[in-house]
Amino acid sequence: MAEAPTEKPSTRHTWSRDPFPHAAAQSAFRALVPYCRLGESNFEVSADDTMTRVVYDARAGEADEIERLLQIAYERVLREKPAADPAPAPSGDRSRRAARRESTWTLGPGLQVFEPPAAALMAAIDQMIVRVAREIGATEYATPHLVPAELLDRVKYASSFPQHLLLCHSVAYDLDELDAFARGGRSDRGQLRNAGFALAPAACMILYPMLEGRSLDGALRCTLVGHCARFEGPRPHAPERLTAFRMREIVVVGTRAQAEAFRAQSLEFLTGLVDALKLPARLVAATDPFFGRAGASLATLQRNMGVKHELEATDADGNTLAVSSANLHGERFGSMFGIRDEEGNVAHSACLAFGLERWLHWLTSHCGEEPAGWPELLRTGLSWPVPQTEATG
Ligand SMILES: [Zn+2]
Numbered sequence: 001m002a003e004a005p006t007e008k009p010s011t012r013h014t015w016s017r018d019p020f021p022h023a024a025a026q027s028a029f030r031a032l033v034p035y036c037r038l039g040e041s042n043f044e045v046s047a048d049d050t051m052t053r054v055v056y057d058a059r060a061g062e063a064d065e066i067e068r069l070l071q072i073a074y075e076r077v078l079r080e081k082p083a084a085d086p087a088p089a090p091s092g093d094r095s096r097r098a099a100r101r102e103s104t105w106t107l108g109p110g111l112q113v114f115e116p117p118a119a120a121l122m123a124a125i126d127q128m129i130v131r132v133a134r135e136i137g138a139t140e141y142a143t144p145h146l147v148p149a150e151l152l153d154r155v156k157y158a159s160s161f162p163q164h165l166l167l168c169h170s171v172a173y174d175l176d177e178l179d180a181f182a183r184g185g186r187s188d189r190g191q192l193r194n195a196g197f198a199l200a201p202a203a204c205m206i207l208y209p210m211l212e213g214r215s216l217d218g219a220l221r222c223t224l225v226g227h228c229a230r231f232e233g234p235r236p237h238a239p240e241r242l243t244a245f246r247m248r249e250i251v252v253v254g255t256r257a258q259a260e261a262f263r264a265q266s267l268e269f270l271t272g273l274v275d276a277l278k279l280p281a282r283l284v285a286a287t288d289p290f291f292g293r294a295g296a297s298l299a300t301l302q303r304n305m306g307v308k309h310e311l312e313a314t315d316a317d318g319n320t321l322a323v324s325s326a327n328l329h330g331e332r333f334g335s336m337f338g339i340r341d342e343e344g345n346v347a348h349s350a351c352l353a354f355g356l357e358r359w360l361h362w363l364t365s366h367c368g369e370e371p372a373g374w375p376e377l378l379r380t381g382l383s384w385p386v387p388q389t390e391a392t393g
Helices: 023-035 063-079 118-135 149-154 175-183 204-210 256-277 295-304 332-336 356-367
Strands: 010-017 043-047 052-059 104-108 111-114 146-148 167-171 192-199 220-229 244-254 281-285 308-314 320-330 348-355
Touching: 010 063, 023 043, 023 052, 023 063, 052 063, 111 118, 118 220, 118 244, 118 348, 118 356, 146 149, 149 192, 149 204, 167 175, 204 220, 204 244, 204 332, 204 348, 244 256, 244 356, 256 281, 256 308, 256 320, 256 348, 320 332, 320 356, 332 348, 348 356
Parallel strands: none
Antiparallel strands: 010 052, 043 052, 104 111, 146 192, 167 192, 220 244, 244 348, 281 308, 308 320, 320 348
16 A cells, blocks of 8 residues: 655664663563554664664654653663563564464454364363363353453553553434434544443453452452453554453462462462473563553562563464463452451452463464364363362362
8 A cells, every 4th residue: 555645754763772781671671662652663672781772663753752762761671670580581573473373364453353273272272271260169250341441540550551551432422423423434533432441451350349348258269251452552463462362360369378379379280281281381480561650660579579470382483472370469459459358367369361362372383273283181171180289268
């Protein structure tokens, strides 16, 4: 398609600074670069022990703003203290393979439709996790895919991950405006109001308001599939960065011992699962890119506390992607929502999450889509022996 004649041509720019002192900082900087107005541009980041450099395309007049933001990102990462257990640098800027699966159809950026047999494989992955959930006494919950927008403020998602928010609008509740909207062409449809809803960006956050002010008799153990959405920019997406995706979670809310025991079970389970599947993956301490003033210290806290572990899988092309995470929240949600455990203390929580589309990508890249090639664990419906720990109930 020809570009609009008024558009100024892009030129190549280079921005560089001294190297960061450690791999975690390089990794944190890479994560921030797309948000320096580069999400829709071609850019390359070289952040290693010898240099920090961003080479990018920008039109005349845009480069100053991009470089102002790159400087902010650079300084924010520099202020961060080195972590005790640095997260590994991501696999770099290698271009990722576009989904080549025959039975995947792309509806829009990051929106995929799965036909058989891919859809069946995703269901088999989900069922494998559900069996594990049942074995630890978790029962199935069903949740909506929208949340009240204020919940995202309450759980501090909006202040930590503003880049991912997708907020809903509705046509004004007004006959004139409804008629105008119905008549209007696409460009004319400006009369939209904030509907007060957001697409759920994560699964388990929906459960905590349900428990608000409650005293639990014993641990709450549940499992759910969250239909989640995160804005990942308007460009064609890498397979691990879908706009709409499914997240199967197992969640435990209870005493500190119950939450910590579940987290230990989760790490053991993930390790055992990787051994059984015989596919390349490893458990790593993880951090997310944070925004706002508290950003750097939150990221450091998250790494040092070891509260989030990811199962970092390697696909058949050598690209790494996080397919699961085990999260220990401590008292975070218990104190936010006034939830008490069976002993009257502030409840603790933990969750184990599986990105179903990511799992599908990882497995099909190695095994193909046809059931004959699926790992034994998925084909036969074998029950996985879950490691037992003392704190149950
Ligand atoms: Zn969760």
